Amino acid sequence: MTNLILTAPLSGWVGPLDEVPDPVFAQRMLGDGLAIDPTSGEVRAPCAGKILTLHAAGHAVSLRAASGAEILIHVGLETVALAGEGFAAHARVGQDVAPGELLITFDIDLVARRAASLVTPIVITNRAAFAIVRRAQDLAVEAGDFLMEIEAVAGLPNGEAPAGGEAASAEATVPLAHGLHARPAARIATEARGFDAQIRLVSARGEASATSTLAIMALGAGEGETLRIDATGPDAAAAVTAMVELIEHGLGGPEVAAAAPPILAPPPLAEARRPAGLVGIPAAPGLAIGAAHQLIAPEILVAPPSGSPGDETAMLGAALAAVGSRLAAAASQGPAAQGEILAAHLEILGDEALATAAAQAIAAGASAGAAWRSAIRTQADLLRRLPDPRLAERAADLIDLERQVLIELGGEPAPVQHLPPGAIILARDLAPSEVMALPPEVGGLCTALGGPTSHVAILAAARGIPAVVAAGEAVTTISDGATLILDGDAGFLSVAPGAMELEAAQSRLATRHARHEEALAAAGLESRTADGTRIEVFANLGSAADAAAAVLAGAEGCGLLRTEFLFLDRDSPPDEDEQAARYQAIAEALGGRPLVIRTLDVGGDKPAPYLPMGPEENPALGIRGVRVSLRHPDLLAAQIRAILRVRPLGQARIMVPMVASLDELAAVRAVVERARTELGHDAPVQVGVMVETPAAAVTADLLAREADFLSVGSNDLTQYVLAMDRGNPALAGAVDALHPAVLRLIGQTVAGAAAHGRPVSVCGALAGDLAAAPILVGLGISTLSTPPAAVAEVKGLIRTLSLQSCQDLARRAQACASAREVRSLVIGMTP
Ligand code: PEP
Numbered sequence: 001m002t003n004l005i006l007t008a009p010l011s012g013w014v015g016p017l018d019e020v021p022d023p024v025f026a027q028r029m030l031g032d033g034l035a036i037d038p039t040s041g042e043v044r045a046p047c048a049g050k051i052l053t054l055h056a057a058g059h060a061v062s063l064r065a066a067s068g069a070e071i072l073i074h075v076g077l078e079t080v081a082l083a084g085e086g087f088a089a090h091a092r093v094g095q096d097v098a099p100g101e102l103l104i105t106f107d108i109d110l111v112a113r114r115a116a117s118l119v120t121p122i123v124i125t126n127r128a129a130f131a132i133v134r135r136a137q138d139l140a141v142e143a144g145d146f147l148m149e150i151e152a153v154a155g156l157p158n159g160e161a162p163a164g165g166e167a168a169s170a171e172a173t174v175p176l177a178h179g180l181h182a183r184p185a186a187r188i189a190t191e192a193r194g195f196d197a198q199i200r201l202v203s204a205r206g207e208a209s210a211t212s213t214l215a216i217m218a219l220g221a222g223e224g225e226t227l228r229i230d231a232t233g234p235d236a237a238a239a240v241t242a243m244v245e246l247i248e249h250g251l252g253g254p255e256v257a258a259a260a261p262p263i264l265a266p267p268p269l270a271e272a273r274r275p276a277g278l279v280g281i282p283a284a285p286g287l288a289i290g291a292a293h294q295l296i297a298p299e300i301l302v303a304p305p306s307g308s309p310g311d312e313t314a315m316l317g318a319a320l321a322a323v324g325s326r327l328a329a330a331a332s333q334g335p336a337a338q339g340e341i342l343a344a345h346l347e348i349l350g351d352e353a354l355a356t357a358a359a360q361a362i363a364a365g366a367s368a369g370a371a372w373r374s375a376i377r378t379q380a381d382l383l384r385r386l387p388d389p390r391l392a393e394r395a396a397d398l399i400d401l402e403r404q405v406l407i408e409l410g411g412e413p414a415p416v417q418h419l420p421p422g423a424i425i426l427a428r429d430l431a432p433s434e435v436m437a438l439p440p441e442v443g444g445l446c447t448a449l450g451g452p453t454s455h456v457a458i459l460a461a462a463r464g465i466p467a468v469v470a471a472g473e474a475v476t477t478i479s480d481g482a483t484l485i486l487d488g489d490a491g492f493l494s495v496a497p498g499a500m501e502l503e504a505a506q507s508r509l510a511t512r513h514a515r516h517e518e519a520l521a522a523a524g525l526e527s528r529t530a531d532g533t534r535i536e537v538f539a540n541l542g543s544a545a546d547a548a549a550a551v552l553a554g555a556e557g558c559g560l561l562r563t564e565f566l567f568l569d570r571d572s573p574p575d576e577d578e579q580a581a582r583y584q585a586i587a588e589a590l591g592g593r594p595l596v597i598r599t600l601d602v603g604g605d606k607p608a609p610y611l612p613m614g615p616e617e618n619p620a621l622g623i624r625g626v627r628v629s630l631r632h633p634d635l636l637a638a639q640i641r642a643i644l645r646v647r648p649l650g651q652a653r654i655m656v657p658m659v660a661s662l663d664e665l666a667a668v669r670a671v672v673e674r675a676r677t678e679l680g681h682d683a684p685v686q687v688g689v690m691v692e693t694p695a696a697a698v699t700a701d702l703l704a705r706e707a708d709f710l711s712v713g714s715n716d717l718t719q720y721v722l723a724m725d726r727g728n729p730a731l732a733g734a735v736d737a738l739h740p741a742v743l744r745l746i747g748q749t750v751a752g753a754a755a756h757g758r759p760v761s762v763c764g765a766l767a768g769d770l771a772a773a774p775i776l777v778g779l780g781i782s783t784l785s786t787p788p789a790a791v792a793e794v795k796g797l798i799r800t801l802s803l804q805s806c807q808d809l810a811r812r813a814q815a816c817a818s819a820r821e822v823r824s825l826v827i828g829m830t831p
């Protein structure tokens with residue numbers, strides 16, 4: 001195709017962009033181009049095209065040529081401050097214009113006197129798609145004279161590859177079941193940044209810079225979709241090859257909310273007993289009665305520009321840096337779930353798509369705040385429109401960062417909310433930072449929007465705040481002070497309940513409170529049933545901070561250390577020394593209590609950036625858990641050696657995830673024995689298996705011959721037994737581990753293990769479900785490993801149980817027809 005010729009839109013002296021006294025243009029943040037120091041006050045179309053933008057102040061106009069090239073003409077510097085004075089627009093947005101057609105006139109004397117400079121940059125803003133191949137520079141031109149020649153780069157619409165290997169293009173098909181989610185997108189962006197090339201991903205719906213996680217996510221590229229990868233620059237060919245390889249073979253499984261602490265399966269109230277109110281989705285368990293308090297974040301007004309685009313750019317940079325360092329500091333404290341969410345926020349804060357959009361807006365005259373807001377909202381809208389609810393929920397994270405940066409720019413602290421104690425917080429939606437900032441005495445929260453995998457739900461669960469999400473717009477119409485009953489287990493909000501309903505809820509709550517207080521007071525006691533059967537209560541951990549909190553809550557050990565969460569967001573696997581140090585720190589935080597360290601459980605719903613995996617038709621049934629470790633013997637050996645180095649000897653035990661047959665356990669055992677010999681480690685090491693596959697449950701007798709202990713991973717076991725994706729929000733209410741089929745398999749596991757005298761624990765979310773604990777005890781489970789927040793209550797409940805009644809309950813539960821029936825059975829039997 002023929003190249004596009006741009007003529008000079010104004011008469012004057014043409015110079016390079018480098019000489020424009022504004023870093024936004026001089027550093028080509030908006031793209032390549034030229035600048036004209038004008039001698040006339042008329043701006044004319046440099047080519048035929050459609051007007052894309054025409055600033056209200058009349059000082060900047062952009063148009064798109066038929067080839068797709070987008071050209072911005074910005075008259076003078078800091079001219080936005082003139083608010084239109086001296087400018088007149090002669091075109092309108094959407095209008096098709098002919099070459100040379102008059103677009104803007106301006107009073108050159110007035111603008112020369114009042115603005116910082118008359119120099120007018122003319123920039124190609126979609127720079128990855130078009131390159132300037134010839135330019136008139138360092139000479140005087142008349143409007144309409146030749147200014148520059150633009151060529152479309154290879155692979156882009158109508159483009160042809162320029163010679164010299166500086167542009168390259170190829171196609172890649174997305175193999176991931178859930179498409180280019182946050183984690184795969186972040187992997188692509190990280191890899192793309194390593195090349196000296198501009199790389200773009202092009203789909204049928206649009207295109208994205210490959211170095212922007214957000215822009216890639218916003219493409220919404222799904223499984224089986226073919227993307228074109230276009231690159232220009234010295235590394236173009238290598239970049240395209242690497243991107244194709246990464247997308248097609250290197251991204252492993254899909255990203256889901258696997259890092260979230262398990263949300264307890266909802267025990268729905270029987271429909272007939274459900275009073276009138278708002279039905280939502282259970283997001284964090286618990287019951288609360290309190291006064292409604294609408295949390296309405298005051299709209300933050302953004303200030304108009306107070307300085308040059310350079311000043312506004314610097315202000316935005318400083319605000320981003322300040323928010324970034326606050327997030328980084330907070331990420332290293334608190335529970336693992338909070339750290340992971342804040343790490344994701346840090347990644348977004350530095351995202352290239354946001355930075356570019358904000359820079360463009362500043363260059364077009366916006367203030368730092370207005371530019372940041374428009375950049376964020378554009379991206380948030382793109383995410384909201386994506387069909388995948390898990391991605392759409394991430395829009396709330398963007399809006400959260402919008403607020404934090406705007407507050408920083410205003411130099412004001414976040415507004416302090418004075419909340420009545422026990423208030424039930426109502427909001428259309430909440431930002432993760434707002435949930436983190438809620439005082440501990442908050443009763444519960446209910447939002448009109450949101451989903452069960454949103455960061456708000458995860459944080460509420462981690463903080464022990466009962467929560468219901470997606471209860472509909474009616475949430476926002478409830479008056480402040482109205483009495484509410486919020487049932488986080490059932491996903492229900494009762495508004496202005498009647499006296500009887502209120503009384504019933506109060507008595508349920510009083511029982512719960514008493515139980516909680518009692519449980520906390522007795523958290524340090526050894527866990528036994530009322531009739532003396534020892535049932536250990538351990539905690540599931542993802543960090544040393546979790547370990548300290550768990551011990552305070554009375555945890556008698558750690559039944560599951562999810563080691564894959566200790567080393568997220570790294571490009572290289574952790575080495576033996578690093579692992580040994582982390583495990584030792586957690587062992588010490590546990591003060592000598594048993595520590596069950598699970599070998600790496602990646603694949604499926606838990607990709608690890610440092611372990612690229614090939615495309616899989618169905619990652620949930622693919623290379624995951626122990627299958628990954630056995631394919632990476634060096635990694636497995638390093639991990640086993642690191643575990644064996646934990647002191648005192650015997651505190652650390654090894655647990656193998658996603659086992660389907662005995663030979664997998666035997667293979668790991670062989671690695672353990674070799675490591676023991678190498679390290680001169682005489683003491684025996686306990687090696688156990690997780691029961692997460694139906695195969696492991698039904699062959700527990702075979703596994704128990706070789707395993708020192710078995711531990712039921714009820715989250716995965718349930719998803720495989722019920723054939724329901726545990727991360728699919730649409731199935732959140734149905735993936736209930738109290739399904740009789742799951743209970744029968746747990747019973748079968750215990751029987752198989754008992755044949756060889758092996759103990760069985762449960763370390764999935766079921767262990768922390770108070771409705772499940774008596775049944776599990778009755779089935780013969782000897783250790784329950786729960787989230788740290790549930791430890792004290794589970795211990796307290798166990799103290800009230802008798803083995804005989806638990807065994808009766810377990811028998812009856814296994815005979816039920818559904819999980820719902822099991823839950824109804826339990827409601828009548830537990831205190
Ligand atoms: C489980 O599957 O129940 C389990 C504990 O493992 P994870 O939740 O880490 O997959």
Ligand code: MG
Pocket residue numbers: 692713715716
């Ligand atoms: Mg699992």
